[in-house]
Amino acid sequence: MNLIVPLITVQNFAGIVSLIGAIVVLSVVLFLISSASSYEDKHEVKEKVYKARKRYFIGLASVAVILFFSSLQFLPYPKNQTTPADKIVTVVAMQWTWKMGEGVSTLSPHDFVGTNEITLPANKSIQFVVSSMDVNHNFAIYNSKGDLVAQTQAMPEYENQLYYTFPEPGEYAILCLEYCGMPHGFMTGKIHIN
Amino acid sequence: MLQENPAEQKRHKKLIVIWSVTFLILFPVLIALGLLMRLNQGEVFKIDPGTFYALMTLHGLGMAGVLFSFSWAALFYLIGTRYIKLNIGLGYLVYLLVLIGTVGLVIASLIGKFAAGWYLLYPLPFKGVSWTGWSTGLTIVSLIILGVAWLLGSLHVVYALAKEYGSFSNLMGWQYLGKTEPEKELPSIVLITTASLVPAILSFIVGAVFLIMNLMQHFEASLTFDPLLLKNMVFFFGHTLVNVTMYCCVAWVYVLLPEFTKRDWKVNKVVVYSWNGTFIFIMFAYFHHLYMDFVQPVSLHYAGQIASYMSSIPATVVTMFGLIVQVYHAKIKWSIIPMAFLLGMAGWAIGGFAAVVDSTMSINKILHNTLWVPAHFHTYMLLGVVLFILGFLFYLAHNNKEERDAVKPGLGFWTFVFGASGFLLMFYLGGMKSVPRRYADYTGIDIGNVHETGALLAKTAGGFVIIVLIGLLIMYGSLFSKLLKASK
Numbered sequence: 123m124n125l126i127v128p129l130i131t132v133q134n135f136a137g138i139v140s141l142i143g144a145i146v147v148l149s150v151v152l153f154l155i156s157s158a159s160s161y162e163d164k165h166e167v168k169e170k171v172y173k174a175r176k177r178y179f180i181g182l183a184s185v186a187v188i189l190f191f192s193s194l195q196f197l198p199y200p201k202n203q204t205t206p207a208d209k210i211v212t213v214v215a216m217q218w219t220w221k222m223g224e225g226v227s228t229l230s231p232h233d234f235v236g237t238n239e240i241t242l243p244a245n246k247s248i249q250f251v252v253s254s255m256d257v258n259h260n261f262a263i264y265n266s267k268g269d270l271v272a273q274t275q276a277m278p279e280y281e282n283q284l285y286y287t288f289p290e291p292g293e294y295a296i297l298c299l300e301y302c303g304m305p306h307g308f309m310t311g312k313i314h315i316n
Numbered sequence: 317m318l319q320e321n322p323a324e325q326k327r328h329k330k331l332i333v334i335w336s337v338t339f340l341i342l343f344p345v346l347i348a349l350g351l352l353m354r355l356n357q358g359e360v361f362k363i364d365p366g367t368f369y370a371l372m373t374l375h376g377l378g379m380a381g382v383l384f385s386f387s388w389a390a391l392f393y394l395i396g397t398r399y400i401k402l403n404i405g406l407g408y409l410v411y412l413l414v415l416i417g418t419v420g421l422v423i424a425s426l427i428g429k430f431a432a433g434w435y436l437l438y439p440l441p442f443k444g445v446s447w448t449g450w451s452t453g454l455t456i457v458s459l460i461i462l463g464v465a466w467l468l469g470s471l472h473v474v475y476a477l478a479k480e481y482g483s484f485s486n487l488m489g490w491q492y493l494g495k496t497e498p499e500k501e502l503p504s505i506v507l508i509t510t511a512s513l514v515p516a517i518l519s520f521i522v523g524a525v526f527l528i529m530n531l532m533q534h535f536e537a538s539l540t541f542d543p544l545l546l547k548n549m550v551f552f553f554g555h556t557l558v559n560v561t562m563y564c565c566v567a568w569v570y571v572l573l574p575e576f577t578k579r580d581w582k583v584n585k586v587v588v589y590s591w592n593g594t595f596i597f598i599m600f601a602y603f604h605h606l607y608m609d610f611v612q613p614v615s616l617h618y619a620g621q622i623a624s625y626m627s628s629i630p631a632t633v634v635t636m637f638g639l640i641v642q643v644y645h646a647k648i649k650w651s652i653i654p655m656a657f658l659l660g661m662a663g664w665a666i667g668g669f670a671a672v673v674d675s676t677m678s679i680n681k682i683l684h685n686t687l688w689v690p691a692h693f694h695t696y697m698l699l700g701v702v703l704f705i706l707g708f709l710f711y712l713a714h715n716n717k718e719e720r721d722a723v724k725p726g727l728g729f730w731t732f733v734f735g736a737s738g739f740l741l742m743f744y745l746g747g748m749k750s751v752p753r754r755y756a757d758y759t760g761i762d763i764g765n766v767h768e769t770g771a772l773l774a775k776t777a778g779g780f781v782i783i784v785l786i787g788l789l790i791m792y793g794s795l796f797s798k799l800l801k802a803s804k
Contacts, residue, residue, distance in 0.1 A: 131682075132681075133682060133683070133748045133750060134748065135679070136670075136673050136679055136682075136683060136688065136748070137744065140666075143665075143670070144666045144669070147662050147666050147669070150662075151662045154640065154644060155650065157643075161645055164579045164641070171637055171640050171641045172637075175637040178632075179633045182628070182632065183629065186629070189625075190622070190625060193621075193677065193679070195678075197614075197677055197678060198678075199610055199614055199617070201614055217443065257439055257443050258440065260608065260685055262752070264750065264763045264766070265764075266764060268765050269750050270686065271682070272681070273681065273682075273684060274608050274610050275608045280544060280609075281611070294763075295762065297761060297763075299685040299753075300437070300685060301369070301433050301754040302440065303444050303445060304365045306369075306755070306756075307752075307755040307757060307758070310760060310761070310762065
């Protein structure tokens with residue numbers, strides 16, 4: 123589930139890229155501040171800057187296109203799932219707990235009965251069928267290190283399909299990541315991976 | 317260009333000073349709400365969750381509302397005193413309605429404890445347990461009043477501009493796309509105002525429909541609506557409002573910065589293409605808020621990422637490079653005004669870049685609703701929009717070029733920038749450590765070190781917010797009295 127290589131998590135990738143971006147911007151700012159003490163004719167400046175702008179435009183457009191297409195292989199959507207899941211789990215969110223059970227439920231979210239702890243196997247593709255019986259919630263899975271590894275919205279009247287393969291045995295936590303009312307921060311669940 | 321009328325100019329100045337003083341009072345109060353929230357998350361003291369979320373709702377709605385209102389008011393002043401005649405009476409009406417709407421929101425959240433968040437994510441407003449029923453109704457009505465104020469104000473400005481420049485296509489600069497130079501020059505502020513306020517008008521209309529639907533359910537509980545549709549509507553409204561706030565500020569930077577660089581910043585073909593592109597991208601980028609709604613058609617997720625990526629092109633290629641042409645070897649005296657504009661552009665670029673990173677679907681699947689999200693929009697607001705506003709306020713408070721060149725970015729300004737940077741860094745680190753956003757505190761999280769990390773970062777951020785407030789206070793020392801004097 124990592125983005126570029128297994129050693130870089132998505133979080134670190136975003137942090138490093140943004141830090142580089144910020145350093146570039148601040149360097150330009152410092153350069154501009156220091157340059158502004160001397161004078162050059164506007165037309166000459168324009169000519170120089172516009173040349174750089176053309177190169178920048180081509181560079182930025184190319185990077186944007188490359189990043190756009192290369193990022194598409196990591197999409198979280200069910201459409202990108204090529205093989206069927208090994209196990210299906212129904213998840214219903216309610217203010218302020220989770221109901222989970224194996225298999226596809228034919229009951230309405232209100233009637234569905236489940237628990238907020240579940241045991242699942244490692245290295246098997248799991249399809250979570252996620253909905254809500256009241257307001258919007260967000261089904262987010264955290265690994266034992268405290269890193270968010272997968273998420274989808276839990277919505278009333280809709281079902282979101284989330285596929286995830288737990289890479290190793292251990293304890294995982296479920297947090298609600300969509301504000302859903304006063305005890306939102308305590309709407310947790312557990313997944314035990316064998 | 318407008319014929320100068322001293323009496324009219326004075327009335328405009330009075331109105332913008334009223335807006336300015338209101339902004340200068342409300343802004344630190346709203347920051348103080350944020351400070352309370354961060355210190356509660358940092359476990360420095362304990363606020364009950366119901367109160368926390370009411371403060372969060374007021375902070376979000378208040379900041380977005382105040383910042384947009386002021387950026388519109390500054391445009392109203394600049395356009396009304398330099399380019400075309402605007403109806404000052406309408407300006408006062410907008411101010412009055414904004415004030416009434418704000419008072420309504422304050423009552424709803426502080427007394428009625430309304431706490432459904434700025435986005436009133438349907439159907440939460442009707443399913444909360446910590447707030448009163450009347451506060452839901454009052455919030456909806458107050459937001460409708462604010463929406464009417466902004467709609468009236470924006471329609472008036474765009475209509476008056478269209479009357480002056482002939483048509484909507486002229487306002488969008490299409491006459492520059494032909495082979496010959498147009499006879500009548502289009503000021504850059506007019507182009508950017510149009511490219512910003514027209515999408516804003518559309519978003520206000522969608523926002524109004526959203527609010528009316530909510531109001532209908534408030535009075536008739538059996539009436540319900542599609543939650544995915546309403547989610548799309550509210551994010552279209554909210555995302556556009558925040559984007560437009562920034563663009564309104566950029567519009568005045570195009571006008572005021574050249575007074576310090578002595579280099580004009582005119583409309584040309586590239587500028588027209590850029591802001592026409594922005595006009596389109598503003599309206600489709602909001603889809604990135606719904607990436608985690610897997611049932612939304614995937615094509616709309618794609619549209620969100622494409623629009624978000626594309627929006628970085630005109631912003632950086634044209635405005636940032638335009639800024640470089642303005643500043644590079646321009647022999648500027650770095651008074652607080654051009655410095656605030658330059659750093660504001662940097663804040664926009666840095667926050668915008670972090671936003672583009674998060675608008676990548678494959679990254680958003682991990683960063684969505686973590687502290688990364690407030691990290692980037694607070695950067696965009698605090699070190700972008702607010703710096704632009706401070707630059708504008710210092711411009712307004714001084715009456716001539718000599719005075720404006722003489723006011724240096726002193727201790728207050730740098731304290732503010734330092735405090736803001738530290739405060740923002742804590743949000744970014746929180747996002748990288750998967751700390752969730754919109755949590756009253758992290759005591760319920762029993763996995764890894766999320767609780768401890770979140771609390772430590774929040775406490776540290778609280779310290780930086782205090783530094784921000786000290787910086788503001790130092791700047792206020794001179795700003796307030798000069799502003800009041802300038803209005804006489």
